[in-house]
Amino acid sequence: MGLPEMIDSTSLPRAFYARPSLEVARDLLGRHLVHESNGERLVGRIVETEAYGGAEDSASHASRGLTRRTSPMFGPAGHAYIYLIYGIHDMLNLVTESPGKAGAVLLRAIAPVAGEASMVRHRGGRRRDLANGPGKLTQAMGVTLAEFNRHDLCQGDRLWLAPGEPVDDHLVTAGPRVGIPYAEPRDREAPWRLRCPAAVRGAS
Template structure:
């Protein structure tokens, strides 16, 4: 039996050229691959959040188009990496069609390959603490604004998404997005966070 492809091939751009909520749901169980200085790192995606267009008061485009959020307007399949609290760099992938803003925030991962390097990047933190938050997963995988903001995540170079094992509908639960107290109630309470049920991660 032949060995599985390594490193795995990137998902096509068409995967991301869809509604943000569809992409957020279907990224669960997929893999995030980083061809890093320490070698190939692969992590399974276990939690995501969807963000919409200017009508979504939780999204960075809610106040219009700016040089910072320009990448969110397409083309899909590119990275939007931003800094929060002056400390944490968060990875998003641009969704929707070119010209229509949207993104999915990567919120949590579990290691598949290269775990020792990820644990080292997290200063020895393993288990749930390795990647159970968007800042933690970026640190574990070595994802920075300088290296990856606006990067093409469909090129198969540097950083990309791979097929992995898509989650079945019964393995997924939803809930409100995290850390968006500033948003309008209808957006704050929208069930746009997607995560694998305990035992499926």
């Protein structure tokens, strides 16, 4: 096992996730999303995230209360919360916040680090716009709701997040979240989407 593989074998601890969603969303930039499947390790560097709070955030699923679908958001930090949109796209979120408070961070884009050929194959041979959107990201990485919803990301088993390379503040931009027309104006306009513009191009 080479050095990169050894580094990416270390999963982020639960304490990393058990913090306010916006803090976690910022600190996720540059970290590595790792999926180990069929003897191959797919790795993507996280370059865009969106933070979601609890009952106080009208853009968040948690604002509608505890349901079967949203229950992972109310559970322990460091687990996956995956839901389906438009009947086809799996959206990978990471559960955040301290016990008793709901929250999550949506992974919006990654840049390939390892296993790019398999990512392209998962995307039907499309190398362009490989993982520059949340649905493209999960398709490229082979991550599905059926397999990974509620998955514990802190165990280093099949799907986890590795330390990667944290991003300096001057490389990060913040702006409004995408696709939340139902939210209150203050929440629609909140700068809770974090991205590394230069690195996002690597996801295209």
